[in-house]
Amino acid sequence: MTRNTVIFFIAALCMFVATHARADTRVTVHDFQGPSAARVRDDVVNLLERQSGVTIVSKGQIESAARKLGVDRTSSDGRQALARELKLSAWMTGVVQRRNGKLRLTVEVYDGAQHVRVGRAQVIGSNAGRLSAAIRDRLWRQSRRAIMEASAPEPSTVGGAGKNGGASFQPDMVLTQSDVDSTRDGLDTEQEARTSHDSTLRTFVGIGSPYRSLAYNQPITSSLGDYRLSGAPMADIQFAFFPARAATAAWPSWFGIDARAQITLNAATLDRDGNQFKSRYDAFHLGLRARVPLGAHSVSAFSGYAMSRFAISPQDGRVSSPTPSVDYRSIRSGLGGELALGDAWLLGLDAAWLSFLSVGDIGQWFPRASAGGLEVAMFGTFRMTRGTFARVAATYQRTFFDFHSRPGDEFIAGGATDESLALSLGMGVSL
Numbered sequence: 001m002t003r004n005t006v007i008f009f010i011a012a013l014c015m016f017v018a019t020h021a022r023a024d025t026r027v028t029v030h031d032f033q034g035p036s037a038a039r040v041r042d043d044v045v046n047l048l049e050r051q052s053g054v055t056i057v058s059k060g061q062i063e064s065a066a067r068k069l070g071v072d073r074t075s076s077d078g079r080q081a082l083a084r085e086l087k088l089s090a091w092m093t094g095v096v097q098r099r100n101g102k103l104r105l106t107v108e109v110y111d112g113a114q115h116v117r118v119g120r121a122q123v124i125g126s127n128a129g130r131l132s133a134a135i136r137d138r139l140w141r142q143s144r145r146a147i148m149e150a151s152a153p154e155p156s157t158v159g160g161a162g163k164n165g166g167a168s169f170q171p172d173m174v175l176t177q178s179d180v181d182s183t184r185d186g187l188d189t190e191q192e193a194r195t196s197h198d199s200t201l202r203t204f205v206g207i208g209s210p211y212r213s214l215a216y217n218q219p220i221t222s223s224l225g226d227y228r229l230s231g232a233p234m235a236d237i238q239f240a241f242f243p244a245r246a247a248t249a250a251w252p253s254w255f256g257i258d259a260r261a262q263i264t265l266n267a268a269t270l271d272r273d274g275n276q277f278k279s280r281y282d283a284f285h286l287g288l289r290a291r292v293p294l295g296a297h298s299v300s301a302f303s304g305y306a307m308s309r310f311a312i313s314p315q316d317g318r319v320s321s322p323t324p325s326v327d328y329r330s331i332r333s334g335l336g337g338e339l340a341l342g343d344a345w346l347l348g349l350d351a352a353w354l355s356f357l358s359v360g361d362i363g364q365w366f367p368r369a370s371a372g373g374l375e376v377a378m379f380g381t382f383r384m385t386r387g388t389f390a391r392v393a394a395t396y397q398r399t400f401f402d403f404h405s406r407p408g409d410e411f412i413a414g415g416a417t418d419e420s421l422a423l424s425l426g427m428g429v430s431l
Helices: 003-023 037-049 059-069 076-086 128-149 177-195
Strands: 025-029 054-056 090-099 102-111 117-125 201-219 227-229 234-241 255-264 267-270 276-294 297-314 326-341 345-358 370-383 388-402 413-430
Touching (some): 025 059, 025 128, 037 090, 090 128, 102 128, 117 128, 201 255, 201 388, 234 413, 276 326, 297 345, 326 370, 345 388
Parallel strands (some): 025 054, 025 090
Antiparallel strands (some): 090 102, 102 117, 201 227, 201 413, 276 297, 297 326, 326 345, 345 370, 370 388, 388 413
8 A cells, every 4th residue: 555545534534523423413402491391301402312423411511511611501692602602503501481371391492603593392191291202203304404404603713603514503493483493383383183082081061962763573463563763852962081191192092981972852742643752862981092193194092881772662551562762771882992083173983892790671572582793983084183072973882682482472573673873063172
């Protein structure tokens, strides 16, 4: 190897080291303000430490340099002097605020050379755990450009030369207020869309109507007759509570309580012979649900206790009912999912199998009856504001019987199919 070759490789190595040293972006993260500020700041520091080409300058280094130089580290002039001393490219500040039951982190990035703001970003979480996840998933993408383009001052200059070939800081790198507002609004919308289905508490109150039809298969007893309820005013109330989500985003936050009640007013109906009957329908369920978030979507499994009652009584005591009242008690278990359709729309589906514990009067009319059932519920949700939504819901339930009738029974039929459909429209709150 010749002397000139050795000199060439040494020069190339020096240029490589100098280039990478100059490309290194040195960032300091100040103390954040607001609820959970210390934890949030640690999350931001941990995020930056994982990024290639970023070096964190600690608070201890800043305080030591400030004492050495005799400058105020909170003033603009003091920070410029510290940036020259420590070759800082960017300063990052942050404020955590609680709004509408959620935590909002606003971070601002300041250029080291002139100490002017070059970027701003916001992330939102329903609790500290969710905010940590948002920082991990979104903050670097939102703030990377501002951090990497921030300029460190040259030690020999006051105004601050840029790191890119010694060029001075370019004013067009600074985000305008409209840019900041646009970025913030877009981030708010996307983050809200991501967390709207993933709330700690969600309640819904709607109004609607149930429809019910019971039809016999192969009826032998002449007094048996099909029955239909064409509608009645109904209140639809739903409640879901995931207590651990107030404290963590880990797997314990998947489990919660799921409840629903459908309550109708009395409704008058007629049988095929023109006799008038008073009918009432109520349905309830209470159980546990495990809801696993998958980005903006979720899947769930649930199980619990369910009741569905349909009472029918004749207005005239001399007329007998063509069908018995039912009081279904069952274990309701199944799977569900929620699919995010854009920023504001959410489509949900639950499918459940009903394992009956009792069926009410129909079990007395047909003492050897066996029953099975299924339920399918669909709903569409539109997010109106950060904490409120509108929803349209439909629940279909189908119960099928095999009566196992024998000669000599008071009532004889092959079986029956009981179908109900409940429709509702209302508003809810998500926290």
